[in-house]
Amino acid sequence: METLIGFAVGFFVGTQYGRDGIAKLKESWDAVSTNPEVHQLIRTGASMAGSAVRQVMSGGAGAMIGEVTDMITRKASEMTGTNVRPAA
Numbered sequence: 001m002e003t004l005i006g007f008a009v010g011f012f013v014g015t016q017y018g019r020d021g022i023a024k025l026k027e028s029w030d031a032v033s034t035n036p037e038v039h040q041l042i043r044t045g046a047s048m049a050g051s052a053v054r055q056v057m058s059g060g061a062g063a064m065i066g067e068v069t070d071m072i073t074r075k076a077s078e079m080t081g082t083n084v085r086p087a088a
Contacts, residue, residue, distance in 0.1 A: 037079075044075060 013021045032038055048068060055067070 048072075 009025075010022060013025050017024075048071060051071075052068060
């Protein structure tokens, strides 16, 4: 499946922007895929998803939503260095 998606994206970029477009796309992908912040974001998302699944499986969906909201708020505050508060 990944191969088909890669082919489709490469074909589209190649037909629209030529070799320079493909080179820029590859540079951008390399920059994003090697960024430690992106890796941390993916780990955090996977952890949150696992926690959400465990909460739903145990029947605590309401409590889970509050916990996930709090976790997202804390992570946003940490990443931006500001005090992010959930919308009222």
